[in-house]
Each structure stands twice: as structure tokens, then as C-alpha cells.
Amino acid sequence: MRRTGSARGALLAVLALLATAPAWANDDLDFYQTVDRQEVGSDDTFRLTVVVVDAPPNAQVQLPESEDFEVLSSSRSSQRSISLSGGGPAVIQDITRYVLVMRANRAGRLKIPPSQITVRGKTYRTQPVEISVRTGRLGSSAGQPGGSRLPDPFASMPSQPPDPFADELEEDEPTIPRGDSDLFLRSSLDRDDVFVGEQVTLSLYIYSRVDLSSVDSVTMPKLEGFWTEEVESPTQLSGEQRIVDGVPYRAYLLRRRALFPVKPGTLSITPAEADITTGFLFAGHRVHRVSNGLKVKVKPLPPGAPPGMSNAHVGSWRMSMEVSQTRVELGQPVTVKVILEGVGNVKNVTPPKLTGPAALKIYDPTTTDKVTPQRNRVQGRRVVEYLVMPQRTGTFTLPALEFPFFDPRARAYDVARTDPVTITVEAGAGGVSALPSSPSQMADAANEQKNVLTAGGLRPVRYQARFEAPSEPPWKRGFFLPVVLAPLGLLLGVALIGGVRGKLATRSEADRGRQQAKAARRRLAEAEKLQGGSNVGAFYAEVEKALHGFLEARLGMPVGGLTRDVLTERMTAAGADAERRSRVLFVLEACDLGRYGGGGNPAERQKVMDAAAAAMEGWA
Amino acid sequence: MSGYYTPEEAQDVFLKANEAYAREDYAAAQAGYEKLLSHGHGGPDVLYNLGTTHLARGDLGRAVLALEQAKKQGGRAPDLEANLAVARARQVDKVVGATAEEEFLPRVAAATDGNVVAWTFLGTWVAAFALVLLWRALRPGRRTAVGIITALLFAVAVPSGLLLATHAWVEETVHEAVVLSPTLVARELPQPGARSIFEVHAGLKVRLLEETGRFVRIRLPNGLEGWAERDGVAEI
Numbered sequence: 001m002r003r004t005g006s007a008r009g010a011l012l013a014v015l016a017l018l019a020t021a022p023a024w025a026n027d028d029l030d031f032y033q034t035v036d037r038q039e040v041g042s043d044d045t046f047r048l049t050v051v052v053v054d055a056p057p058n059a060q061v062q063l064p065e066s067e068d069f070e071v072l073s074s075s076r077s078s079q080r081s082i083s084l085s086g087g088g089p090a091v092i093q094d095i096t097r098y099v100l101v102m103r104a105n106r107a108g109r110l111k112i113p114p115s116q117i118t119v120r121g122k123t124y125r126t127q128p129v130e131i132s133v134r135t136g137r138l139g140s141s142a143g144q145p146g147g148s149r150l151p152d153p154f155a156s157m158p159s160q161p162p163d164p165f166a167d168e169l170e171e172d173e174p175t176i177p178r179g180d181s182d183l184f185l186r187s188s189l190d191r192d193d194v195f196v197g198e199q200v201t202l203s204l205y206i207y208s209r210v211d212l213s214s215v216d217s218v219t220m221p222k223l224e225g226f227w228t229e230e231v232e233s234p235t236q237l238s239g240e241q242r243i244v245d246g247v248p249y250r251a252y253l254l255r256r257r258a259l260f261p262v263k264p265g266t267l268s269i270t271p272a273e274a275d276i277t278t279g280f281l282f283a284g285h286r287v288h289r290v291s292n293g294l295k296v297k298v299k300p301l302p303p304g305a306p307p308g309m310s311n312a313h314v315g316s317w318r319m320s321m322e323v324s325q326t327r328v329e330l331g332q333p334v335t336v337k338v339i340l341e342g343v344g345n346v347k348n349v350t351p352p353k354l355t356g357p358a359a360l361k362i363y364d365p366t367t368t369d370k371v372t373p374q375r376n377r378v379q380g381r382r383v384v385e386y387l388v389m390p391q392r393t394g395t396f397t398l399p400a401l402e403f404p405f406f407d408p409r410a411r412a413y414d415v416a417r418t419d420p421v422t423i424t425v426e427a428g429a430g431g432v433s434a435l436p437s438s439p440s441q442m443a444d445a446a447n448e449q450k451n452v453l454t455a456g457g458l459r460p461v462r463y464q465a466r467f468e469a470p471s472e473p474p475w476k477r478g479f480f481l482p483v484v485l486a487p488l489g490l491l492l493g494v495a496l497i498g499g500v501r502g503k504l505a506t507r508s509e510a511d512r513g514r515q516q517a518k519a520a521r522r523r524l525a526e527a528e529k530l531q532g533g534s535n536v537g538a539f540y541a542e543v544e545k546a547l548h549g550f551l552e553a554r555l556g557m558p559v560g561g562l563t564r565d566v567l568t569e570r571m572t573a574a575g576a577d578a579e580r581r582s583r584v585l586f587v588l589e590a591c592d593l594g595r596y597g598g599g600g601n602p603a604e605r606q607k608v609m610d611a612a613a614a615a616m617e618g619w620a
Numbered sequence: 621m622s623g624y625y626t627p628e629e630a631q632d633v634f635l636k637a638n639e640a641y642a643r644e645d646y647a648a649a650q651a652g653y654e655k656l657l658s659h660g661h662g663g664p665d666v667l668y669n670l671g672t673t674h675l676a677r678g679d680l681g682r683a684v685l686a687l688e689q690a691k692k693q694g695g696r697a698p699d700l701e702a703n704l705a706v707a708r709a710r711q712v713d714k715v716v717g718a719t720a721e722e723e724f725l726p727r728v729a730a731a732t733d734g735n736v737v738a739w740t741f742l743g744t745w746v747a748a749f750a751l752v753l754l755w756r757a758l759r760p761g762r763r764t765a766v767g768i769i770t771a772l773l774f775a776v777a778v779p780s781g782l783l784l785a786t787h788a789w790v791e792e793t794v795h796e797a798v799v800l801s802p803t804l805v806a807r808e809l810p811q812p813g814a815r816s817i818f819e820v821h822a823g824l825k826v827r828l829l830e831e832t833g834r835f836v837r838i839r840l841p842n843g844l845e846g847w848a849e850r851d852g853v854a855e856i
Contacts, residue, residue, distance in 0.1 A: 361642055391639065391642070458672055458675055458676060458702075458703055458706055459672070459698075459699035459702045459703050460672075460699075461638055461641050461649075461668070461669040461672050461673070462665045462668055462669055462699070463635075463638060464665070465631075465634050465663060465665035465666055465669075466663055466665060467627070467630050467634075467656065467661040467662065467663050467666065468661075468662065468663040469660040469661070469662065470660070470662060470693075473734050473735065473738065473787070473788075473791060474734075474735055474738035474739060474742070475734075475738050475784060475787070475788050476791075480738070480742065483742060483746065484741075484742065484745060486746075487745065487746055487748075487749030487750070487752075488749070490749065490753070491749060491752060491753070494753065494756070
């Protein structure tokens with residue numbers, strides 16, 4: 001194997017590398033300083049740029065220092081550029097830039113001292129720079145990069161939709177105060193030339209280049225001549241990056257308020273104050289900062305105001321009227337809401353007063369506001385609610401309302417209007433006779449409305465009534481106690497009747513026995529009449545019936561079909577002695593015999609008769 | 621109801637009184653409401669309006685009296701409570717000190733509606749006894765359902781009867797009144813020359829304990845008692 005071109009190639013590579021070495025290797029140093037503006041205001045900042053080209057790494061740069069200037073910030077950036085031209089070796093440059101944001105401490109023709117650089121023991125100096133300083137603020141130069149805002153990456157994008165509030169938002173361009181440039185308080189207005197009643201938004205920011213721990217107290221400026229509304233009051237510090245005169249800051253919003261001037265002229269806003277704690281834990285310390293003061297030029301409203309116009313009626317407004325019902329019964333209330341909504345000082349506008357015919361009693365209204373600031377503009381809705389109580393039937397009209405106002409955007413007066421509302425009042429169904437039947441149903445609808453207060457703070461009288469005479473409680477009425485006692489008496493009566501009936505039943509059974517026995521004796525007496533007659537059978541039949549009747553009365557049961565033995569047992573059970581039993585049996589035997597032809601002897605009949613009488617006698 | 625006015629006439633008098641009130645002719649409004657009351661066409665609504673009119677006129681004692689009477693007859697209502705609150709706020713007297721605990725039975729009576737209690741008791745009582753009779757008339761196998769219903773009715777009737785007895789007792793024994801006189805002196809004894817204990821003013825609600833001659837013994841909500849002239853208070 002043969003090695004191919006290794007020695008020559010390596011040599012060429014080393015030469016090429018040497019050819020690309022930095023230019024400072026031969027002490028060809030490029031060192032200068034420039035300013036971005038030749039003429040500035042004493043409140044303006046400018047940028048001093050110190051450029052070192054191809055400085056060795058150990059070079060020491062000393063930036064200019066002067067009592068005439070204040071250095072607000074400094075930064076350093078490095079850049080390496082490689083240029084190839086004409087097939088020659090590449091040229092590499094290391095460029096280091098020091099950018100100082102400075103501000104003059106006095107006016108006049110001032111000189112910025114030269115910067116110095118020391119390279120390997122040799123010192124190089126730039127030329128000093130002269131700058132003309134005037135008192136005050138001349139503004140940013142066109143060529144000043146950064147300005148007060150970070151570069152907008154979307155600035156070059158075409159055709160962005162127009163922002164309806166773009167003309168109303170004016171970004172603040174704060175001035176870095178002397179001495180407190182690391183942390184300062186800034187009050188700003190979104191505009192300083194407005195009409196009376198037009199909103200001005202006051203914002204209070206902390207600009208800081210140090211870490212903030214907390215804001216301990218904030219004293220807002222005195223706002224004499226303004227009606228104020230809170231727009232934003234953050235509870236936590238939340239910063240955003242902002243470039244102020246080329247110096248990066250974090251801006252923390254403390255308060256934002258809407259101010260509505262109430263009188264024309266130049267109104268002053270005193271400085272705000274705040275106590276701020278910086279750093280963390282034990283390293284922190286507390287500082288007191290005072291913001292800048294402000295002035296607002298307030299123009300009076302232009303002439304030609306429509307009648308009824310008030311200085312507070314500034315903004316853009318719409319008005320409407322809502323009625324709960326347009327057809328009501330007499331005595332029922334109607335709620336009428338006059339609604340004013342739009343952009344402006346919601347809490348200070350006064351919608352026109354609702355009026356109406358005498359037949360419609362209009363109570364003092366209640367007012368509710370709903371303020372909903374959007375994009376720092378106060379806007380919302382004011383509702384004035386009236387309670388209208390018809391006093392008689394008929395058709396009545398609430399007239400149209402007009403609300404004149406000044407529109408500062410159009411710089412012209414305008415009038416918001418409502419339509420008239422017709423209310424028909426009818427008699428209650430059935431008139432008086434149809435009034436509700438109970439007090440609970442009679443709840444006056446007017447009383448259920450909230451905040452229905454007369455001037456004296458009283459609820460209104462009731463417009464419907466259920467008339468009733470003073471009544472005694474039910475238990476005092478005549479019928480009550482009898483009705484309560486009646487069931488007890490009834491129950492007692494039933495019980496008594498039951499007892500009596502039981503007793504009566506027992507008693508009648510005994511009586512019936514006696515009655516039967518009596519009837520039996522009478523029948524026996526009848527039989528005695530037949531004793532002497534020719535009809536022997538009838539005699540014995542009558543005696544037998546009399547005895548049967550007597551036995552049934554005494555035994556309490558029919559004895560017609562009983563055998564003699566059973567009859568004897570029953571008589572024994574009923575307490576009849578043996579002699580009485582034998583007499584009964586004798587009489588019954590004799591009667592059986594006599595009915596079928598025997599016993600025709602009168603003595604025999606008498607004997608039977610006597611025996612029957614003896615059987616009945618003494619058996620109670 | 622009295623037949624002095626027809627319902628239409630009563631309504632007309634009422635509306636005229638309301639109109640008088642609306643135009644702040646309180647004397648005419650008061651006369652209208654009182655005319656209705658005197659002829660038996662009262663009720664809580666008329667009493668409420670009368671009380672509100674008295675309140676508008678500044679007659680605190682009669683305002684509280686009429687409003688309390690309206691409350692007693694018609695129960696609570698938002699407007700009534702609101703105007704009573706206004707009246708109380710205007711009272712001169714602020715009763716301080718330990719408030720005497722109101723007795724149990726008056727509190728029970730105040731918390732329940734006497735009419736409802738009375739009708740509930742009467743209905744369940746009569747129905748329960750009717751079912752007892754029915755129970756007796758039914759054969760033993762068919763008595764279960766009737767027996768259960770009867771027991772339930774008695775379970776309602778007995779407590780409501782006790783509640784009714786409470787109402788009757790409170791009605792008879794507890795008498796509340798309102799001070800009408802602008803200033804009413806409460807004395808140690810029911811005699812004009814007796815030592816004065818305290819003074820009360822119009823609109824204050826008191827309890828009447830006993831009456832002797834032209835003096836009544838009143839008790840304040842905090843338990844303070846004294847003899848005051850009968851004419852200075854009106855029972856609710």
C-alpha cells in the first residue's frame with residue numbers, strides 16, 4: 001500500500017489555519033466610540049457605543065467617566081465576522097461593543113472623555129465625543145433603537161384590523177428620575193386633554209430594575225375635581241418588561257383608576273407615594289418613593305347642548321324601558337325599569353325621571369348599577385326601577401323618555417330615547433266579590449316588591465283588603481264545646497242504652513215466663529168450664545195446652561215433642577220436685593187418654609183438673 | 621260580618637282612604653279606615669293601613685297598636701314586619717337589661733295558629749268518635765282498618781287538644797298592650813301619688829298583669845313591673 005500526499009496536505013492545512021488567524025495578531029487594533037445623537041435634552045438619554053475590533057482577550061477596556069454624565073445602564077456584546085473575498089484567505093474580525101445609556105447632568109456643550117484600552121501594556125484611546133445638551137427634553141431621535149418599547153416582531157405584518165380603542169390608549173413614556181433610576185414610581189394618564197365628564201385613566205406603576213418583595217403601602221394622589229372609579233387594583237405584584245429610554249425595567253401596576261373631571265380648567269393630580277420593600281428576607285430593605293405629579297386640561301362641553309343636559313352625561317349611551325306587564329288588574333303593581341347602558345360614568349348619570357298620569361301612582365325608584373370596565377374604559381348599566389300602582393281602571397300612557405348626552409369621540413351631542421308605554425288597568429275579575437278568600441292569598445303584591453319605600457321609609461298601604469268583623473276564636477264560639485262533648489256524650493249514651501237493654505232483656509224473659517204461666521192458668525180456667533160439657537176431648541186438649549204452656553214458661557223451651565223421660569230431666573233441672581214431676585206426668589198421661597176416648601168420668605176429669613192446678617201452683 | 625256596608629261600599633271607602641293616604645291627607649285616610657273598623661269591616665289589611673297611616677302621622681302608639689292587631693289577626697307579612705320595624709326604630713324606649721324569659725306556654729301559643737289548632741282538634745276528635753261507633757257496629761273480623769284509623773285520629777286529636785287548651789289558657793291569662801300616652805309613669809302602687817319607678821313612652825309593647833281601679837300593673841319585656849294608668853295603654 002502506498003501513502004498518498006500526506007506531508008504536503010498537512011502543510012497546506014497549517015498554512016490555511018494560520019491565514020485565518022485573528023488580525024490582532026499583528027496589533028492592528030480598531031478602537032473608537034460614537035454617540036447616537038449629537039444634540040440631546042438634559043432629560044433625554046443617549047447611547048454611547050464603544051467599539052473594539054480584534055482586541056485580544058486580555059485587553060482591558062476602560063469606559064469613559066465624567067461628572068457631567070450619568071450612566072444609566074451598560075451592556076457588552078461580542079460579534080465575530082468572517083469575510084471571504086476574491087479567493088483570498090478568509091478574514092475574521094472579533095468586534096466587541098460596549099453600549100452605555102447615558103444622560104447629561106447639565107446643559108451646555110459637553111465632552112465625553114475618551115475610552116481606553118490596554119493591550120499588552122500599551123494603552124490606546126479613542127477620540128473624545130462632544131455633545132450639545134439643552135435643558136429639558138428634546139425627545140427620542142429617529143435613530144434611537146428600542147425607544148420605550150421592545151421591538152414589535154409583528155410590526156411589519158400588513159393589514160391588522162383597526163383597534164376601536166387605539167385612539168384612546170396612549171402608552172406612557174416615563175422619564176427615569178435622577179437618583180432613583182433603579183426603582184421609581186410613575187403616575188401616568190392615558191390622555192391629558194379631555195372634555196368635562198370624559199374619562200381619563202390614571203395608572204400608577206412601579207418601574208424597577210431590582211427585585212421587589214412587597215409594596216407595603218400606597219397613597220393615591222388627591223384627585224380634587226374628579227369623580228373616580230376603580231378600574232384595576234391588583235392584589236399581587238405582576239411585572240412586565242418595558243424599555244425606558246433604552247433601559248430595561250420591570251413595570252408593576254399598582255392601581256388604575258378612571259377619572260371623570262367634573263369642572264373645566266387645568267386640574268392637578270398630586271404625586272402618589274408608596275413604601276416598597278426590595279430584596280428577599282434579611283437582604284431586603286424598605287424604600288419610599290414618590291411619583292410624578294400630573295395635570296389634566298379639561299375643556300368645557302361645547303355650546304349647543306340640548307335641554308336637560310348635564311355635565312355628567314358624557315359618553316356613549318343607549319336607553320330602554322322595560323315594563324313587567326302592560327295589562328294589569330286594579331291593585332296590582334307594575335314594575336317599570338328605565339335602563340341606561342353604555343360607556344361613561346355609569347354611577348353619575350341620571351336617567352330621566354319617570355312620569356305618568358295621576359291615575360298611576362309612581363313610587364320612588366331604586367337604582368342598581370353594574371359597572372363592567374373593559375380595556376380600562378368604564379362602562380356598564382344603570383337600572384332605575386319604579387313601582388307603579390294603578391289607582392283606577394282605564395288605559396294610561398307612560399310618556400317617552402329622553403336622555404341627552406355628549407359623545408366625546410364624535411364631539412357632538414346626541415339624545416337616547418325610549419318609546420311611550422301604554423298600560424291598561426282592568427277591574428279585578430268579579431270585582432270585590434272576587435277578592436281572595438284568605439289573608440295569605442291576599443298578600444299584597446306590592447309588598448313583595450323589594451325596596452318599595454316611601455319617603456318616610458314606610459311600606460305602602462295595601463290596595464286590596466278582605467273585610468272581616470272581629471271574630472272570636474273557634475273555641476269560644478257557642479257550638480264548639482257542645483260539638484267537642486257530643487261524641488263523649490254519645491258514646492256514654494250508647495253504653496248506657498246497651499246496659500239498659502241488657503237488663504231489660506233479662507227482665508222480659510222472666511216476665512214472659514210469668515206471662516206464659518199466667519196464660520196457662522187462664523187456659524186451665526177455661527178448661528174448667530169445659531169440664532162439665534159433653535166434649536171430653538176438648539177438655540183434655542185444653543188442659544194439656546195449659547200445662548204445656550206452663551211448662552214452656554217455666555222451662556224456657558218448647559216442650560211439645562219431648563218424651564216423658566226428657567221432660568222429667570228438664571223439670572228436674574228446673575228445680576221441680578218429684579211430686580210436681582209425677583203430677584205433670586199424670587196430667588199429661590190423662591190428657592192423652594182423655595183425648596182418645598177415655599176419661600169420660602166427671603170425677604176423673606176433676607182429678608186431672610186438680611192435679612194440673614197442683615202442678616202449676618207454687619212453681620214460680 | 622256587619623251589614624252596615626255592602627262589600628262594594630266597603631271597598632269604596634277603603635279605596636278613598638287609600639287615595640287620601642296617597643295624597644298625604646292622613647287625617648282623612650285614618651277616618652276612612654276607622655269607619656270601616658267601627659262598622660265591622662275590619663281585618664288585617666284595614667288594620668295594617670290604619671297603622672301605617674298612624675305611623676305616617678307620627679302617632680307611634682296607635683301605629684304599633686294597629687299593626688300589632690293586624691299581626692294578631694292576619695299573621696306575619698313582609699310589609700307589616702317592615703313597618704313595625706320602622707315603628708320600633710322610632711320608639712323612645714330601648715328596653716335594656718336581662719330580658720325575662722317568656723313563659724313556655726305563651727311561646728307555644730305564639731308559634732302556632734290557634735284557629736288551625738282548634739279546627740284540627742275538632743275534626744279529628746269528632747271523626748275519631750264516629751269511627752269508634754262504627755267499630756262497635758262492625759263484626760269482629762272487619763274492625764282492624766277502622767281501629768287503626770281511629771287510633772291515628774286520636775293520636776292527632778289528643779296533642780292538638782292540649783295545644784288548644786294552651787291557646788285557650790293564653791287567651792284568657794296573657795294580655796299584651798301598647799303604650800299610647802306619649803309618656804306613661806309606672807308607679808310602685810296603684811295610687812296617683814305613689815312613688816314613680818320608671819317611665820315608658822308611646823309604642824312600647826307591655827304585658828298587662830292585673831287591674832285595680834284605673835290602674836293596671838304592666839310588665840316590660842325585661843321583667844320590670846309597675847302600676848300605670850289604664851288609659852295610657854291599649855290592649856292588643
